[in-house]
Amino acid sequence: MNAYKSPLPGVEDWGRCGVMGIVNVTPDSFSDGGLWLDPGLAVAHGLELVAQGADVVDVGGESTRPGAVRVTAEEELRRVLPVVRQLAAQGVTVSVDTMRAAVAEAAVGAGARIINDVSGGRADPLMVPVAARTGVPFVVMHWRGQSASMDDLATYGDVVGEVIDEVERQMDAVVSGGVDPAQVIVDPGLGFAKGREDDWALLARLDAWSRLGRPVLVAASRKRFLGTLLADRTTGELRPARARDAATAAVSALAAAQGAWAVRVHEVPATADAVRVEAALRGARG
Template identity: 85%
Template sequence: MDAYEYSLTGVENWGRCGVMGIVNVTPDSFSDGGLWLDPGKAVAHGLELAAGGADVVDVGGESTRPGAARVPLEEELRRVLPVVRELAARGVTVSVDTMRAAVAEAAVEAGARIINDVSGGRADALMVSVAARTGVPFVVMHWRGHSAAMDGLADYEDVVDEVVGEVARQLDAMVSAGADPAQLIVDPGLGFAKGREDDWALLARLDAWARLGRPVLVAASRKRFLGTLLADPSTGEPRPARERDAATAAVSALAAAKGAWAVRVHDVSASADAVRVEAALRRALAGMPVRAGAPTR
């Protein structure tokens, strides 16, 4: 799997694995809920992520942590649109993290250039038409149900084969409904209706996604399977979410080496360094010079 061979409409080719920085404009996200709920703070954080190496800043107004309840449409719009509009006006490439067609469409009108739908277009029947009409890149994540119920849906015989197959069917459904294949990105959905071993299996076999022929977004940042891996040996307590960034950067480097199009992370600087190290190693292995400050292969 080589991310650099894929065509994708509407987004710059970075010549390496990209970095998508997260701005949660929410009070209840699992690792940073409430920190960026104020629009001004959210914009400042988005600008900081971009300055720190984020190629894309992903703005979301609804938590999708396990067990999270949905927020009203009007509240999601109120949280998201001012942040998207201001970041886009400042020249930041913005993605909107939403399952609602109305939010996606309004965010694109406000300047968002990517729609990141954790339901892969399944939570809102109108989302596919918005994707097709706007033509912006659209992330199709593997999804089996909303956050309140998803932990009970992690039932697999072969998690890799089943997850890739379910996403393949959703891609076909979106194309049949009018989406352009060249705008679609896939995401294994780590932590969404997945057990810890499921997440590791999906990471270990990222090459299985090559058969779909689409760029892959890997979103492992601070997730439960990392907290469990790094649990305190004396108590068994998972490592706190905000102390999982070094492990997240390690996943970023490994995902880049397996050809991921981008990684989605909370702490941008470490992962931005990690993907650039991986790109430099690719250049060296190919007998190409590694230049100081050069981000591409």
């Protein structure tokens, strides 16, 4: 997978796996809900992530955790736009994490340079035209349904082959809708309609995504499959979400080694170090 040479419009080529830092402007995200709900705190956190080594700050105003209930478009806009506008004004490369075309278009107007749609353009029929019209990079993630029901959709025979096939079909649909193929980023959708073994299988075969010829975003940060792996040996209790950052950094290094374009994380410093170590090792190998 040749992810480091990715001619994405309006996004710098970092020469290594990039780091996308998460700013959830939500009260109910699974590991940091409510921490950055105030716009001023969200902006300060985004700037802190950049200072710690993030290349992109991904701003979202709606939780997509399993079982999450959707907020209104008006509420999502109220949460997201001030944060996007202020971060972009300070030179930050901002991504907007949304399934709504109206939010995506308004965020790009406010300075966002990437649309990160976990539905890959399926949740809102107007999203693909917005992505085409704005011309910014567009993340097409593997998605089988809304958060409230996605755990019931995690049924696979060959998870790697099926997920790649489904993303390829959606990528074709997005391109048919007017999006330039050079805009497309693909995402395996770890944790979305996936069991824990499915997540590990997808991480083990990131090389298989090379057939799509597009940069790959890996979003494993603090997810349930890591909590299960690190569960207490005595009680079986899952490792708390905010105590999964070391494992997240390990996944980031492994994803970088397989050519991931970027990794999306809550806690930046360890992952920023990990991808730079991987890049140095890759360089030493020639």
